[in-house]
Amino acid sequence: MPHLSKDDVHTALAANRDLASRLQKVSACDGHVRVTMAQPAGSNPQAGEIARAGAEATIRRHAAESGLGIETLQVVLVEAEGAAAGASSTGERPTVNQPAGVPLKQASSSKTVTEGSTASGSGLPGIQHVIAVGAGKGGVGKSTVSVNLALALARKGHSVGLLDGDIYGPSAPTLLGLDGMEVQLHQNMLQVFNVHGIKCMTIGKLVEPDKPLIWRGPMAHGAFKQLVEQTAWGELDYLIVDLPPGTGDVPLSMSQMMKLSGAVIVCTPQKVAQDDAVRAIRMFQQLSVDVLGVVENMSYFIGDDGKEYDIFGRGGAEMMAQRMGLPFLGAVPINMALRENSDNGDPSANFEDEKSPIAKAFTKLSQNIENEVALATMRSGRTTLSVS
Ligand code: ADP
Numbered sequence: 001m002p003h004l005s006k007d008d009v010h011t012a013l014a015a016n017r018d019l020a021s022r023l024q025k026v027s028a029c030d031g032h033v034r035v036t037m038a039q040p041a042g043s044n045p046q047a048g049e050i051a052r053a054g055a056e057a058t059i060r061r062h063a064a065e066s067g068l069g070i071e072t073l074q075v076v077l078v079e080a081e082g083a084a085a086g087a088s089s090t091g092e093r094p095t096v097n098q099p100a101g102v103p104l105k106q107a108s109s110s111k112t113v114t115e116g117s118t119a120s121g122s123g124l125p126g127i128q129h130v131i132a133v134g135a136g137k138g139g140v141g142k143s144t145v146s147v148n149l150a151l152a153l154a155r156k157g158h159s160v161g162l163l164d165g166d167i168y169g170p171s172a173p174t175l176l177g178l179d180g181m182e183v184q185l186h187q188n189m190l191q192v193f194n195v196h197g198i199k200c201m202t203i204g205k206l207v208e209p210d211k212p213l214i215w216r217g218p219m220a221h222g223a224f225k226q227l228v229e230q231t232a233w234g235e236l237d238y239l240i241v242d243l244p245p246g247t248g249d250v251p252l253s254m255s256q257m258m259k260l261s262g263a264v265i266v267c268t269p270q271k272v273a274q275d276d277a278v279r280a281i282r283m284f285q286q287l288s289v290d291v292l293g294v295v296e297n298m299s300y301f302i303g304d305d306g307k308e309y310d311i312f313g314r315g316g317a318e319m320m321a322q323r324m325g326l327p328f329l330g331a332v333p334i335n336m337a338l339r340e341n342s343d344n345g346d347p348s349a350n351f352e353d354e355k356s357p358i359a360k361a362f363t364k365l366s367q368n369i370e371n372e373v374a375l376a377t378m379r380s381g382r383t384t385l386s387v388s
Pocket of ligand 1: 018093131135137139140142143144145171245297298299333334335337338340342343356
C-alpha cells in the first residue's frame with residue numbers, strides 16, 4: 001500500500017477552512033507523518049485541542065478513503081503569535097553553483113530569517129530543538145550516533161537537520177554518501193543536502209577534502225557560525241549538531257549562538273573513555289547546557305551464535321551516567337553491518353529491517369532523547385505546547 005504523502009495531508013485539510021488556516025508544517029517519510037498546527041497565543045486551548053483532534057481524524061479518514069497507509073501520525077499544536085502562518089515551503093531551488101574547494105565566503109549579512117519561519121525554541125528561526133552530540137574523545141562513534149539518531153527521528157515523521165559541526169574532521173560526506181554532490185548557494189545561503197530523509201550541511205563540502213583543517217579560536221568560531229547561520233535549514237523539529245570531540249571552541253561558540261535543548265554524550269564502556277566523557281559533561285554543565293544523557297556505543301557484540309559478548313565491559317558508560325546523576329539513553333552494539341553501511345554512506349540500510357538490533361537500538365535511543373528533550377523544555381519553561 002502506498003504511504004500518505006505531504007501533499008495528501010494538505011489535500012485532506014484544505015476542505016476545512018479552520019484546519020487549513022492553522023496548518024503550519026507537514027513532514028512525511030515512509031508513512032511516518034507529523035503535522036504542526038498553530039495555536040494563536042491567547043486563544044482558547046479547548047478550541048485548539050478540538051482542531052488538533054479534528055485534523056487527525058480528517059487525515060486518517062482521507063488516508064482510509066484513498067487507500068494510503070499511515071505508520072505513525074502525530075498532530076502537534078504549537079503556540080504561535082497572532083494567526084497561523086500557513087503552510088511553509090522548504091522546496092527552494094538553488095540556482096548558483098558553489099564548487100567545493102573554495103574557502104568559506106564572508107556573509108554579506110548574518111540575518112537568517114527565512115520566509116514562513118515560525119517562533120522557535122532554539123533562537124534560530126524555524127528550528128525548534130537543537131541537540132548537540134559530543135564525546136570526550138574521537139573514535140567512540142559520535143558521528144555514527146549523530147547520523148543514525150537523525151535518521152531515526154526523521155523516520156518518526158520529524159523534520160530533522162544534521163549539522164556536521166566537527167570542523168576539524170567532518171565525516172558526514174562519507175557517512176551520508178555525499179560523493180559527487182556539490183554545495184549550492186542561493187541568495188547567499190548554503191542549500192542543505194537532502195539525503196536519507198534528513199537535511200545536512202557539512203564543512204567537509206566547503207573545503208578541500210584532503211587538506212587538514214587547522215582552525216584556531218576565532219577562526220573555528222567563524223566557521224561554525226557561518227555553517228549554522230548561512231545554511232537554509234527551513235523549518236526543523238530537530239537540528240542535530242555533531243560536535244568535534246573533546247572540549248574546545250566549538251561548544252562554546254554554539255552555546256553563545258543558540259539555545260540548545262541539550263547535549264547527548266557518546267561514550268564507549270571503557271574506563272579511559274569514561275574519564276574523557278566526564279570532562280565533556282562538566283564542560284556542558286559549565287556552559288549551562290542541559291546534558292540530556294549518555295549513550296553507550298560499542299556496548300556489546302552479538303556473535304553469529306546469537307550470544308552477546310561484552311568486549312569492552314558493557315555497562316561502564318551506564319554506571320558513569322548514574323554516578324553523574326544523568327539519564328542513560330541507550331546502548332548501541334558493535335555491529336559489522338553498521339560499520340559497513342557507514343563506510344558505504346548508506347545509513348538508511350540500518351533501518352531496512354526494523355527488528356534488527358541496530359534499528360531497534362537507534363529507534364529506542366531516539367525515543368528516549370525525544371522524552372528527555374520534552375522534559376528539558378519543560379524545565380526551561382519554554383512555551384512549545386505538544387499534544388500528542
Ligand atoms: P567519532 O565521530 O566519535 O570519531 P565515528 O562515528 O566516526 O567516531 O566512528 C569511528 C569508526 O567506528 C567508524 O568506522 C564507524 O563506522 C565505527 N563504528 C562506530 N560505532 C560502531 C558500532 N556500534 N559498531 C561498529 N562500528 C562502529
